[in-house]
Structures are given as C-alpha cells and as structure tokens.
Amino acid sequence: MRDLSGWKNAAHRRVTTGLGAARDLVRRTKPRGTKRRAVLGVLRRPPVVSAGVALLVALAVVTAVELGGEEYQSRVGLLAAATDPGETARAGYGEVVALSLPALVEAARTPTVLRSAADELGTTTDELAGRVSVELVPASGLARLSVRAATADQAAQAATRIARTMVEAELFAPVARLRLLDRPETTRVSPDRPLAYGLALAAGVLAGLAAYAVAHLRRTRGRDQVRAALTAGGVRRPVTVLPDDDPDLARRLALLCEAAARPARVVAVVPELTDRAESLADELPDKTGEPADGDAVIAVVPADSRRHDELATVVAALPAHSALVAVVTC
Secondary structure, three states, X not given: OHHHHHHHHHHHHHHHHHHHHHHHHHHHHHHXXXXXXXXXXXXXXXXXXXXXXXXXXXXXXXXXXXXXXXXXXXXXXXXXXXXXXXXXXXXXXXXXXXXXXXXXHHHOOOHHHHHHHHHHHOOOHHHHHOOEEEEEEOOOOEEEEEEXXXXXXXXXXXXXXXXXXXXXXXXXOOOEEEEEEEEEEEEXXXXXXXXXXXHHHHXXXXXXXXXXXXXXXXXXXXXXXXXXXXXXXXXXXXXXXXXXXXXOHHHHHHXXXXXXXXXXXXXXXXXXXXXXXXXXXXXXXXXXXXXXXXXXXXXXXXXXXXXXHHHHHHHHOOOOOOEEEEEEEO
C-alpha cells in the first residue's frame, strides 16, 4: 500500500508539474498576441495616423517636383536704338518704337523667328513657342527675351538664336534697329527646391490635420453611439468605452474590475466576436480583490453603428446583480 500510495503521489506530482508547465507556456505565448495588438493599436491612433498621412503627402509633393526634371531659363535684352538722326526726326522715332515694340511679344513666337532655333534644339516651333516669353520695360525701348529649356546650354543657345533672328528682321527700319545687349543670363527655374519643400510642408500639415480630424470624429462618433445604446438599455451611470486597439486595454479593464471588486465576465454582443471575447477574458485575472455579488461585465461590441441595438438588448438582459463596467469596440 505504501508503494502504491507513493506511486500515486509521484504521478500526481508529474501531472501537476505538467499542468504547471502548460500554464507557463500559455502565459509565455499570450504576450505575443498582446504585443502585436498593442503595436497595431499605437499605429491606429489618430496622432500616428495623421503623422503618417502628413509624411506621405509631403513625400509625394517633393517626389512630384523632383520627377518633373530640371528646367533652365535664359534671358537676353533687346534695345531699340535709333539709326540716322535725320531720318529719326522725320519719321518720329518715339512714336515708331512705342507702337512697334509691343509687336515683339508675338513676333518672338512666330514660326519664321523660331524655325532656326527649333532645328538646333531638335524640337518643333509650336513646342518652342510655349517656352518663349517677352517682357517689355515701359518707356525705355527695352525688351527682355526669355527662353526655357532642359539644359542651361540649350536655353542660352535658343535665346541667342531667337534674339539674332529678330535683330536681322529689322522690324523698326529705317528709323531704328534692335541691338543685342550682353550675353544671355541663365538660371535654373525648376525644380525650385525651397518652394517645393515649403509646399510639401504646407500640404503635409494640412493633410495631417484633416486626417486627425477625421479619425477623431470617427472615434468620438462611435463612443457617442455606444453611450446612446447604453442609455436605451437602461444604463444611466457612466460606462468606460475603450477601443480594441488600445495597447493598455487589458490593464485598464483589470483596474475597472478591481475597483468593482467582482470577477470579470466578458460578453460578446454578436456571435462573430465570441473568439475575441474569450481571448480578452483569458488576459484578465479570474478574481480581483474580494468579489462582491455578481460579475463585472465587459461587453465586446462591433464598431459598426448599425448593430448597436444589440448592445442595448444585451445590457437590458443582464442580471440585476451584475455591473457593466466597460464596453470594448472592435
């Protein structure tokens, strides 16, 4: 009998040890899912979402500017100078220049003027005409011809060729003629990185604020609808509403159950949330403090506002000695 009793005790110890090891294994594996949900909860918070949206929009603006390619603008001056003083006096130099100088704006875009420059650049006159502009300086007889191109050399070459073609056309003869002033001045106009970064910053801030406002309104609206359903179910006291992605969800629920001095009972409002309710119940302690009469009920509800009527029904059906302490939205 002693040997049999000792064998039973040893077997009991082995079974107990095996159960303890199983419990330890379960406890060690649980935090992985909890940590994963905590990480997802942090990523879904409105500040994190808004920051991500702002960063993506800013990067999109900068990328769009950078992919647009470089563009250079070359500018050269054309001055209407008098030719013969006697001829100038008879014809009225000032009147001729004042009336004819505005014609340079359209003359600089004509196919006749642009053909040689377009051939050198390997493009068409229509495409080159969209890159040519003329600025008139009032009461000076001076015009500034500007040409944009993909490279600095192409822009300077096109501006010089167009300006020389206009000089050779002798538009103001015989009273005056155009003179080419100095060499072309070439600058890069695109991408304008300071402007691009400023636009990216402004667009990112606006997009982040909009995303934060939308996320905040969605969360606030869901909580208001849950509270309305609780009121319809006969709950007149405050009840904590927590999102399922809250990284501190289990700890906050445990504190609520401890304050209620009752064991936790997790109830799924809809069948598809049964598994989530069971996993959440496993994360909570079986008892906290000295249990009072009844349970501390935690309702797990879907985030869909169209199904909150079921929450009101479940709450109304709870036993009188149970206390609803929290609602978790999934």
